[in-house]
Amino acid sequence: xxxxxxxxxxxxxxxxxxxxxxxxxxxxxxxxxxxxxxxxxxxxxxxxxxxxxxxxxxxxxxxxxxxxxxxxxxxxxxxxxxxxxxxxxxxxxxxxxxxxxxxxxxxxxxxxxxxxxxxxxxxxxxxxxxxxxxxxxxxxxxxxxxxxxxxxxxxxxxxxxxxxxxxxxxxxxxxxxxxxxxxxxxxxxxxxxxxxxxxxxxxxxxxxxxxxxxxxxxxxxxxxxxxxxxxxxxxxxxxxxxxxxxxxxxxxxxxxxxxxxxxxxxxxxxxxxxxxxxxxxxxxxxxxxxxxxxxxxxxxxxxxxxxxxxxxxxxxxxxxxxxxxxxxxxxxxxxxxxxxxxxxxxxxxxxxxxxxxxxxxxxxxxxxxxxxxxxxxxxxxxxxxxxxxxxxxxxxxxxxxxxxxxxxxxxxxxxxxxxxxxxxxxxxxxxxxxxxxxxxxxxxxxxxxxxxxxxxxxxxxxxxxxxxxxxxxxxxxxxxxxxxxxx
Amino acid sequence: xxxxxxxxxxxxxxxxxxxxxxxxxxxxxxxxxxxxxxxxxxxxxxxxxxxxxxxxxxxxxxxxxxxxxxxxxxxxxxxxxxxxxxxxxxxxxxxxxxxxxxxxxxxxxxxxxxxxxxxxxxxxxxxxxxxxxxxxxxxxxxxxxxxxxxxxxxxxxxxxxxxxxxxxxxxxxxxxxxxxxxxxxxxxxxxxxxxxxxxxxxxxxxxxxxxxx
Numbered sequence: 250x251x252x253x254x255x256x257x258x259x260x261x262x263x264x265x266x267x268x269x270x271x272x273x274x275x276x277x278x279x280x281x282x283x284x285x286x287x288x289x290x291x292x293x294x295x296x297x298x299x300x301x302x303x304x305x306x307x308x309x310x311x312x313x314x315x316x317x318x319x320x321x322x323x324x325x326x327x328x329x330x331x332x333x334x335x336x337x338x339x340x341x342x343x344x345x346x347x348x349x350x351x352x353x354x355x356x357x358x359x360x361x362x363x364x365x366x367x368x369x370x371x372x373x374x375x376x377x378x379x380x381x382x383x384x385x386x387x388x389x390x391x392x393x394x395x396x397x398x399x400x401x402x403x404x405x406x407x408x409x410x411x412x413x414x415x416x417x418x419x420x421x422x423x424x425x426x427x428x429x430x431x432x433x434x435x436x437x438x439x440x441x442x443x444x445x446x447x448x449x450x451x452x453x454x455x456x457x458x459x460x461x462x463x464x465x466x467x468x469x470x471x472x473x474x475x476x477x478x479x480x481x482x483x484x485x486x487x488x489x490x491x492x493x494x495x496x497x498x499x500x501x502x503x504x505x506x507x508x509x510x511x512x513x514x515x516x517x518x519x520x521x522x523x524x525x526x527x528x529x530x531x532x533x534x535x536x537x538x539x540x541x542x543x544x545x546x547x548x549x550x551x552x553x554x555x556x557x558x559x560x561x562x563x564x565x566x567x568x569x570x571x572x573x574x575x576x577x578x579x580x581x582x583x584x585x586x587x588x589x590x591x592x593x594x595x596x597x598x599x600x601x602x603x604x605x606x607x608x609x610x611x612x613x614x615x616x617x618x619x620x621x622x623x624x625x626x627x628x629x630x631x632x633x634x635x636x637x638x639x640x641x642x643x644x645x646x647x648x649x650x651x652x653x654x655x656x657x658x659x660x661x662x663x664x665x666x667x668x669x670x671x672x673x674x675x676x677x678x679x680x681x682x683x684x685x686x687x688x689x690x691x692x693x694x695x696x697x698x699x700x701x702x703x704x705x706x707x708x709x710x711x712x713x714x715x716x717x718x719x720x721x722x723x724x725x726x727x728x729x730x731x732x733x734x735x736x
Numbered sequence: 737x738x739x740x741x742x743x744x745x746x747x748x749x750x751x752x753x754x755x756x757x758x759x760x761x762x763x764x765x766x767x768x769x770x771x772x773x774x775x776x777x778x779x780x781x782x783x784x785x786x787x788x789x790x791x792x793x794x795x796x797x798x799x800x801x802x803x804x805x806x807x808x809x810x811x812x813x814x815x816x817x818x819x820x821x822x823x824x825x826x827x828x829x830x831x832x833x834x835x836x837x838x839x840x841x842x843x844x845x846x847x848x849x850x851x852x853x854x855x856x857x858x859x860x861x862x863x864x865x866x867x868x869x870x871x872x873x874x875x876x877x878x879x880x881x882x883x884x885x886x887x888x889x890x891x892x893x894x895x896x897x898x899x900x901x902x903x904x905x906x907x908x909x910x911x912x913x914x915x916x917x918x919x920x921x922x923x924x925x926x927x928x929x930x931x932x933x934x935x936x937x938x939x940x941x942x943x944x945x946x947x948x949x
Contacts, residue, residue, distance in 0.1 A: 413887070
């Protein structure tokens with residue numbers, strides 16, 4: 250059995266197993282164990298290097314390796330934070346129904362990891378579509394783990410909007426099949442990405458364009474590109490914080506991978522101008538809309554969610570810009586965003602646990618109440634705004650260099666405007682929470698244990714290290730992924 | 737001949753659902769439309785479906801024409817007091833938009849390069865209009881149950897698109913069945929996951945505490 254197959258089977262077995270274990274401590278340790286196993290297998294795959302001829306259904310090419318690395322690197326610390334989160338919750342409330350039980354929650358979490366791994370490894374447009382649907386189904390119970398009117402509303406909105414998005418992506422699949430049906434030589438062709446790219450010139454150009462538009466709308470909904478992002482702030486703010494970290498850092502990237510693969514097909518067919526303009530448009534509009542909504546935002550988790558919309562916009566711009574600088578920067582940025590947004594959401598979870606409110610105005614003096622959380626919050630703020638020496642600075646700089654070398658001056662100007670908007674918005678909100686005197690009622694809340702800080706500190710530190718020194722193997726993985734997209 | 741009749745039936749049912757005020761009628765029409773869509777798929781194929789395709793079509797039929805109508809009726813009985821549709825976009829206006837969509841669909845269908853095996857552009861136009869009407873029912877109606885029905889209409893349109901354009905490729909039918917999982921979850925959400933107990937009723941319009949504008 251190949252490493253890729255193991256990588257798929259491992260979280261699947263873990264998920265099924267965890268659904269039937271009733272002992273809480275055992276199940277939580279198993280969760281960490283299985284995510285550690287996933288991480289180790291991912292490292293094996295990365296060391297083995299990309300498969301030059303991935304199969305028609307499953308295979309790990311250079312892009313898969315990079316996104317596997319991002320997902321697995323995020324999932325491991327999040328699983329530690331998750332087990333701590335579950336331990337804290339358990340002492341406070343009793344489950345009311347099936348979907349509120351911890352066993353089902355843990356099972357859904359590992360199945361979510363399985364479906365994301367499947368999406369990353371799939372080399373076939375239909376299989377990828379199914380995997381994205383599976384991610385939606387397995388993550389919905391994660392969002393409404395706490396049964397309340399708000400979480401149900403968020404989960405309903407998430408399901409409805411994403412299911413329409415997935416229906417749009419199905420139309421994209423149909424359009425791509427139609428594109429293959431014009432040339433009689435292609436009648437029995439396989440719908441593997443590599444195969445389609447190989448025969449890109451025999452496909453009907455108008456139908457490829459139609460397919461791209463529907464894929465961009467469909468997977469763009471999942472990725473959180475504005476104006477299809479409306480599910481994202483609700484789901485991210487209502488889900489348990491470790492789940493928000495996964496949604497933001499791993500799930501959005503998986504949808505982005507789908508758009509990357511379709512974009513590669515358009516490039517191979519010589520239609521890249523069409524797709525790049527659309528990507529630039531959606532990217533810039535996401536950044537600007539996120540910037541406008543971040544200013545005067547009242548909930549800190551919603552604020553982080555809009556920041557995710559902004560960063561997804563940056564990724565879309567990087568893909569739309571093409572060129573070696575922007576493509577490399579975009580791939581690096583996907584990693585950086587996952588690291589730092591994971592750290593921020595986990596920190597937000599600690600703040601939420603301590604202050605019992607998602608309202609920015611009701612949180613002050615984190616630094617006094619719990620210095621490490623406060624420092625993490627401030628560092629996260631600096632990192633997500635792209636302040637050096639954090640790695641977000643390097644990747645954003647690389648993307649903007651790419652825009653400049655391609656003479657996309659208007660896009661560059663709008664991007665700088667959006668970054669400034671986001672910076673102003675975040676600067677007005679995040680430091681305010683860290684400084685000042687804390688509310689009196691926060692004193693009686695149980696303080697954090699050292700293990701609570703380990704996951705966000707790990708993620709934040711990794712981002713800091715990558716900003717200063719990038720190990721050769723990582724540069725190699727990112728470079729290979731960028732080369733596969735082509736420049 | 738029979739394919740043309742079925743196409744006309746799908747169009748008429750779409751228009752009827754846009755203009756209908758009663759939830760019971762909507763549930764019946766969407767099931768009938770799914771049946772017409774599946775028959776259209778069978779009759780417009782050049783050869784008889786093999787056992788694999790037949791099994792897929794049968795599953796689709798069982799889900800869309802038996803299971804979902806029964807579940808939706810149960811949801812209607814158990815949770816809804818007012819059996820009107822409660823439109824945000826009025827019936828006349830919905831119908832008008834439906835006709836505009838049909839016109840737009842025709843305009844698009846006659847201008848697109850159609851694959852050699854395609855039968856006629858009118859079917860493509862009606863499939864597109866049905867997809868658009870599904871959107872109207874999702875966006876323009878208040879109740880969660882109407883949104884679920886709207887999603888089913890959207891699926892019917894996509895299914896018809898698959899039969900007309902991709903000539904009933906089994907992959908597309910499989911994907912259509914996978915989309916049905918969402919419908920199942922929506923109905924389950926209405927029935928079991930307290931969507932109405934928590935909010936007293938299941939108007940998604942009232943699900944609006946989370947927003948920014």
